[in-house]
Amino acid sequence: MKAQSRLDLPQGTLDLLILRVVALGPVHGYAIAQRIQAISKEALQVQQGSLYPALHRLENKKFLTAEWGPTETGREAKFYRLTNTGKAQLRSETESWSRLTEIVAMILQNPQGELS
Amino acid sequence: MNWLQRLFKSRRMEQELDAELRFHFESQVADKMRDGMSQAEARRLTRLEFGGIEQIKEQCRESRGTLWLASIAQDLRYGARILTRSPGFSATATLVLALGIGVNTLAFSLYNLIVLQMIPVRDPQSLVSFERRSPENITPAIPWDSIVYYRENTKSLSALMPTMDGAPMVLDHDEQRVKPSFVSANYFSELGATASAGRLFDSAREDSVGSDPVAVLSYSLWQRRYGADPSIVGKTIRLSGKPATVIGVTSQSFANLGTSEPDVWLPLMQHTYFVDGSKPFDDPKFDGMITVTARLAPGVTMPQAAQELLTLTNQLRKLHPTLIWDQEYIRVSPGAHFVQLDERAFPIFGLAGLLVLLILAVACANLGGLLMARGVSRQKEIQIRFSIGARRARIFRQLFTESLLLAFLGSITALPLSYIVLRLALNYSGAPRWMSAAPDGRVLVFTAAMGLVAALFFGLLPTLQIVKRSNGKKLAQRFVICAQVAASCVLIILAGLLVRATLHTIYSDPGFGYTQVYSVDSGMNEHGYTPAAARAYLDELERRLRALPGVTSVSMAFSPPLVNRGVMMTSIDVDGRSVTIYPNWVGPDFFETMGIPLLRGRYLNSADKNAVVLSESLAHKRWPHEDPIGKQWKDSKDIVVGVVGNTRAMEMNNTDATEIYYPATDKELPGMFVLIKTSGASDGLASSVKSIASSLDSRLFPTITPLKEGYRKSVGQVEQVAAVISLLGGIAVFLAVVGLLGLVSFAVSQRTREIAIRLALGAKHREIFSTILRRFTLEVLAGLVAGVGLTAALSQILRRVLFGISSLDPISYIGAIALLIVVLATAAMLPVRRALRIDIARTLHSE
Numbered sequence: 007m008k009a010q011s012r013l014d015l016p017q018g019t020l021d022l023l024i025l026r027v028v029a030l031g032p033v034h035g036y037a038i039a040q041r042i043q044a045i046s047k048e049a050l051q052v053q054q055g056s057l058y059p060a061l062h063r064l065e066n067k068k069f070l071t072a073e074w075g076p077t078e079t080g081r082e083a084k085f086y087r088l089t090n091t092g093k094a095q096l097r098s099e100t101e102s103w104s105r106l107t108e109i110v111a112m113i114l115q116n117p118q119g120e121l122s
Numbered sequence: 123m124n125w126l127q128r129l130f131k132s133r134r135m136e137q138e139l140d141a142e143l144r145f146h147f148e149s150q151v152a153d154k155m156r157d158g159m160s161q162a163e164a165r166r167l168t169r170l171e172f173g174g175i176e177q178i179k180e181q182c183r184e185s186r187g188t189l190w191l192a193s194i195a196q197d198l199r200y201g202a203r204i205l206t207r208s209p210g211f212s213a214t215a216t217l218v219l220a221l222g223i224g225v226n227t228l229a230f231s232l233y234n235l236i237v238l239q240m241i242p243v244r245d246p247q248s249l250v251s252f253e254r255r256s257p258e259n260i261t262p263a264i265p266w267d268s269i270v271y272y273r274e275n276t277k278s279l280s281a282l283m284p285t286m287d288g289a290p291m292v293l294d295h296d297e298q299r300v301k302p303s304f305v306s307a308n309y310f311s312e313l314g315a316t317a318s319a320g321r322l323f324d325s326a327r328e329d330s331v332g333s334d335p336v337a338v339l340s341y342s343l344w345q346r347r348y349g350a351d352p353s354i355v356g357k358t359i360r361l362s363g364k365p366a367t368v369i370g371v372t373s374q375s376f377a378n379l380g381t382s383e384p385d386v387w388l389p390l391m392q393h394t395y396f397v398d399g400s401k402p403f404d405d406p407k408f409d410g411m412i413t414v415t416a417r418l419a420p421g422v423t424m425p426q427a428a429q430e431l432l433t434l435t436n437q438l439r440k441l442h443p444t445l446i447w448d449q450e451y452i453r454v455s456p457g458a459h460f461v462q463l464d465e466r467a468f469p470i471f472g473l474a475g476l477l478v479l480l481i482l483a484v485a486c487a488n489l490g491g492l493l494m495a496r497g498v499s500r501q502k503e504i505q506i507r508f509s510i511g512a513r514r515a516r517i518f519r520q521l522f523t524e525s526l527l528l529a530f531l532g533s534i535t536a537l538p539l540s541y542i543v544l545r546l547a548l549n550y551s552g553a554p555r556w557m558s559a560a561p562d563g564r565v566l567v568f569t570a571a572m573g574l575v576a577a578l579f580f581g582l583l584p585t586l587q588i589v590k591r592s593n594g595k596k597l598a599q600r601f602v603i604c605a606q607v608a609a610s611c612v613l614i615i616l617a618g619l620l621v622r623a624t625l626h627t628i629y630s631d632p633g634f635g636y637t638q639v640y641s642v643d644s645g646m647n648e649h650g651y652t653p654a655a656a657r658a659y660l661d662e663l664e665r666r667l668r669a670l671p672g673v674t675s676v677s678m679a680f681s682p683p684l685v686n687r688g689v690m691m692t693s694i695d696v697d698g699r700s701v702t703i704y705p706n707w708v709g710p711d712f713f714e715t716m717g718i719p720l721l722r723g724r725y726l727n728s729a730d731k732n733a734v735v736l737s738e739s740l741a742h743k744r745w746p747h748e749d750p751i752g753k754q755w756k757d758s759k760d761i762v763v764g765v766v767g768n769t770r771a772m773e774m775n776n777t778d779a780t781e782i783y784y785p786a787t788d789k790e791l792p793g794m795f796v797l798i799k800t801s802g803a804s805d806g807l808a809s810s811v812k813s814i815a816s817s818l819d820s821r822l823f824p825t826i827t828p829l830k831e832g833y834r835k836s837v838g839q840v841e842q843v844a845a846v847i848s849l850l851g852g853i854a855v856f857l858a859v860v861g862l863l864g865l866v867s868f869a870v871s872q873r874t875r876e877i878a879i880r881l882a883l884g885a886k887h888r889e890i891f892s893t894i895l896r897r898f899t900l901e902v903l904a905g906l907v908a909g910v911g912l913t914a915a916l917s918q919i920l921r922r923v924l925f926g927i928s929s930l931d932p933i934s935y936i937g938a939i940a941l942l943i944v945v946l947a948t949a950a951m952l953p954v955r956r957a958l959r960i961d962i963a964r965t966l967h968s969e
Contacts (some may be wrong), residue, residue: 009278034218036149044724054146054171074138079152084142 020052020060022103025088025096028070034083035061061086069095128804135186139179147172162608177565193516198759204524205531211496211530215489218860219532219576221853222485224251224539226495227561227569229478231544233471236460241377242556243419244314246458248280249379250424252414252431253455256447262450265410265445266403271438272414278427280419284390286412288397289648291362292823293347299825300343302361303384304393310338310372312417313379319344319368320355328389331403335366335395336388344371344383346668362385362823377556379415381460399650400711417459428454461556477616477850478915480609482572484854486579487606488861493525494584494602495868497614504588512749525581526574533573537561540569540893603865603901607946610858611909612916614942617844617851618934619917622843628837633769634683635717635799636829641682642796642811643825653788659818660794664709666814667798671806675799678709680786682795683716684832694744694756704772704781707790712783713766715799723751724851725892730785731811735764738782760784787904855942859949867953869894877957878965887958902946906939 015023015067027033027041038061039052064070077083088096147168154164172178183193205212254268256260264284273282283306290299307329310322322338337359339348348354358365366388378384390412393402402412420429429451439446455462497504507517545559561569583602639680644663646656660678667676681690681704693700710728713720713735723739734755741750741762750762772779786794800807808826813825870877877890917929 034145038145039146053173054143055173055181058143058146058178059181059185062182066186068173081145081148083145084138 014105015050015056020056020101021064022096023050023052024057024060024064025092025099026070028086028088029093029096031087032073032075032087034077034085036083038086064092068092124163137750142224143175143178143895145955147175160777166266170544180516186413187894193519194250195525197520198527200520201524201527205527209828211492212531214860214864215492215528216531216535217840218485218489218857219573219580220535220539221533221857222482222536222568223529223572223576224536224543225478225481225853226572227536227565228538228543229474230568231540231559231561231565232547234562234568235553238564239460239562240458241379242375243379243458244312247456248418248420249457250279250288250416250418250427250454250460253453253456254450255449255453256450259447261647262413264414266412267442267445268438269412269414271441272434273429275434275437276427276430278419278422279416280654281308281417282306283311283379283415283417285379286390286393286402286411288388289383289395289643289645290825291386291396293358293386294360294548295608296347300361300385301382302386302388302396303378303382304388304396306390309387313377314482316373317370318373319352320368322370322372323387323389329391331394333389333393335392336369337361337366338387339368339371340383340385341372341374341376342383346754361388361396362875363821364398366396367965375556376816377554379457380413383552383554397648400648401650405650411945416454424454424456424586428452456802460554473916474695479845481850481853482576482615483579484609484613484857484861486576487602488857489528489576489580490584490859491602492589492607492864492868493580495865497584498872499868500588505735514589518585521588522577522581525577525585525798529577529581531575532576533569536572537569569723594777598622603862603898604905605903606858606861607902607942608912609940610854610911611906611938612846612913613851613854614938615910615913615935616917617848618938619929619931620844620847622931622934624840627770627840632771633718633767633831634771636833637685638800639715639829640798640800640807640811641685641827641829642798642815643685643827644794644796644815645822645824646794647792649821651792653791655790657788660791660796662818663796663814666818667796667811670810672800672802673798674801674806675711675715675964677711677715677797678786679712679797680790680794681705681772682708682797682829683769684829684836685795685827696743701740701780703740705784706781707784707786709786709794712797716769716771718769719767721765722749725764725766726783726785730763732759732761733763733785734760735766735783736762737768737779737781738765738769739778740782743780746763755782832917855945858942859945861945863949864950866894866898869897870953870957874957874960874965878960878962881958881960882962882966890958891951891954895950898950902943907941910935910939 023042024038025070027038027045030041031097033041035057039054040052042052054075061070065072065086068089070086072084072086075085140284149312150171151161151164154167155161159167171796224367243249252262252264254264266284269282269284272279276282285306286304288302291302292420293300305323307325307327309324311325315322317338318341322336323336327333330334341353344350344354354368355370356367358367360366372387388396390402396401416427418424428451431454435446435450435452440449504517507520541559541561547553548557548559642663644659646659651659664676667673690705692705693702695701708726710726712718722741724733726733726735734871736744736750744750745753750765753762754760755762766783768779769781770779772781798807798811811824811826815822873894877894880890914930
């Protein structure tokens with residue numbers, strides 16, 4: 007089952023989603039992709055080509071930290087966890103994201119702004 | 123974890139990255155299989171979804187930030203492998219670059235030595251030198267009264283070091299004169315100098331007029347004359363007849379201020395003792411040059427010092443109204459450089475810089491051509507790298523790293539090349555000992571920068587071509603050939619022009635006879651002769667000289683040709699254009715003695731007062747259409763009485779120099795040189811002159827110089843410039859040959875099969891020659907045209923040194939072009955000839 011329309015994520019949004027998913031508890035890359043897909047009801051499909059560079063970028067910025075550990079199937083995988091700066095980042099990003107969407111929605115719904 | 127640690131841990135990181143992605147891959151496959159897919163199908167699908175795993179890894183590395191360093195190391199390794207794989211190419215490229223960069227490094231090192239570097243003395247930054255200026259006058263000479271006043275009242279300067287160069291002196295009874303320098307007693311201690319034997323001057327002991335006469339020897343005089351015997355300290359020597367005690371010898375590494383290298387230092391305060399009759403301290407109009415180097419007090423800047431000196435100068439005007447000029451001020455400039463660069467030198471330095479940059483341009487153009495040709499043969503390799511997902515930027519960086527590596531090799535090789543040549547040049551020219559050919563930080567940075575610039579020039583275009591995989595390759599290659607031919611053309615034509623100008627200088631008539639003429643500098647001026655005493659002395663000297671056997675005529679001149687002590691110049695305005703004139707004050711028989719022909723009117727005679735004689739060129743410039751005889755010169759009382767032939771006395775390479783001759787007046791008499799013309803051998807002349815002079819006044823030690831010597835010296839200078847430019851031209855030709863040879867070889871190697879087929883089908887050698895070479899003719903021709911145009915424009919700058927030769931001299935241009943065509947044709951022919959000897963059957967079977 008494929009997502010009916012593949013949405014392009016705006017720059018930086020993927021980072022926010024990853025932070026949100028990782029905030030739930032230590033998780034490996036594959037599971038992050040799966041969860042984003044599941045929570046979005048298949049509307050978002052995260053490509054490996056974007057996911058892993060993003061993970062490494064966040065780790066590099068010290069928002070995430072990683073550890074190798076066994077999965078439920080017993081294989082070794084790299085588990086990501088949120089750091090304290092990561093938590094702070096998630097909070098501020100979430101806040102600015104909701105402000106942004108509110109404002110965008112406000113403008114889009116304003117009848118005066120309608121295209122003639 | 124910083125980037126350095128990361129770099130070291132990169133291997134582990136690579137493994138982790140690989141494991142992480144593999145885990146993802148396997149999980150995805152497992153999920154698909156759980157949905158009921160076969161393993162093979164699941165793997166295939168996952169691989170499709172994944173896309174290029176290498177690209178993902180590369181992006182991960184990039185987002186970690188370690189990439190740039192790790193991948194640069196990787197690029198360097200790869201580049202080094204590529205270069206070692208084709209050692210012939212690498213060696214040629216390195217040599218070509220080393221020449222191009224080396225010439226620039228050499229030029230910069232010289233500039234660095236004489237202009238940028240500071241003389242190694244104590245605290246050179248705080249040394250400043252004085253120049254006395256007003257809107258009308260500029261002179262480095264400072265009146266003694268000013269010096270004393272400044273020294274007593276200044277707060278911004280911690281020390282003043284007045285110095286004065288003197289005329290060569292006779293040491294004991296030696297034939298060879300020694301060069302003295304009169305310096306203040308604090309000179310050596312201020313410069314932080316140490317003695318290699320005895321002691322140097324001491325402010326407490328040598329700072330008064332009446333102190334015991336002493337001398338400090340230079341290290342080289344001590345070695346040369348006294349065999350480094352330390353017992354010379356304490357002994358008495360005679361300098362131009364005056365006894366003085368040697369108190370010490372400077373150290374070998376002592377750096378004297380300025381460009382002169384004295385043999386002996388004497389206390390300035392004893393000038394009146396050593397030079398009998400001189401009045402440097404009590405005659406404000408004293409003609410000698412006392413120059414001043416000073417040391418800034420701690421924390422004082424040059425503008426502050428200049429400001430204080432201006433205030434002091436204004437106070438001094440009230441005390442000595444006649445001494446100080448209107449609006450006089452002292453210009454303060456850094457004092458510890460070998461040469462103070464002034465504005466007049468800029469065009470020459472600019473031209474020299476341009477020429478050496480041209481060499482680098484030729485080297486770059488030609489290396490660019492080679493790289494471009496190689497790019498074609500590396501097409502396959504590049505293609506593979508694109509296919510496995512390399513991005514353009516990545517490939518570009520890889521190729522450019524190779525260029526940088528070459529540039530680095532070139533710079534490294536350039537350094538010893540430049541060092542060797544500079545060392546030889548310094549030894550040959552007898553430069554001061556402190557000048558070292560070893561590159562300093564500035565030279566190293568410059569060389570590295572030149573390497574980078576070169577890499578940009580030769581590497582960028584071919585690399586872009588390769589990366590873009592465009593078909594503009596041909597055009598760029600054409601441009602490269604064109605550029606290198608043009609640049610070589612410029613250098614060869616300029617070399618030709620300069621060589622021709624040199625030959626012209628050497629083999630054409632200088633406009634006066636010099637082979638049998640001797641000049642005698644009596645030294646009266648230094649010894650404070652009055653005009654009346656000088657007249658009596660000169661009359662008697664001339665009378666006695668005329669009586670000598672073999673002497674055919676005797677005269678005198680203020681500025682004798684070829685042995686001038688510093689050329690005097692003045693100028694007039696003719697119709698708004700300024701004409702530079704060399705003035706001279708001469709005795710009655712001057713023109714006969716010098717063999718300068720009379721063209722109109724008459725020569726000067728001893729009764730002339732307000733008469734002048736012009737050179738033909740000056741007469742023509744001033745009155746192009748009128749007879750100058752009887753005309754008033756400027757707004758003076760002087761009347762033109764004669765016109766004589768042009769001479770190149772003051773400017774050896776200017777056949778058009780303009781001269782004006784005045785009869786000697788009282789003012790010039792003490793400074794007059796005596797000129798003696800002899801017939802036949804003149805072996806005994808020098809000793810006869812000496813004995814006559816010493817019987818007239820035993821204090822004077824006249825200097826006798828054959829004009830021939832001066833002639834050789836001035837011609838030698840012109841020759842040296844021509845030799846250097848010819849060398850640059852030679853390097854340019856060599857580079858152009860290497861470049862074209864490489865390109866044609868490459869073109870041939872690409873078409874070996876074609877040549878073989880043509881040969882098999884019975885094509886004539888000549889046809890094959892022309893098909894291959896035709897590809898290059900257009901570019902070479904375009905290059906030649908551009909080169910000629912560029913040279914014609916550039917040579918305007920050279921006009922000043924190209925007298926006698928037009929800056930568009932056809933022989934130089936045609937000769938240079940012919941030479942270049944012959945050389946390039948030979949370079950192009952060789953690889954084709956080799957190609958024609960191929961084994962047709964083998965070549966055709968080879969693929």
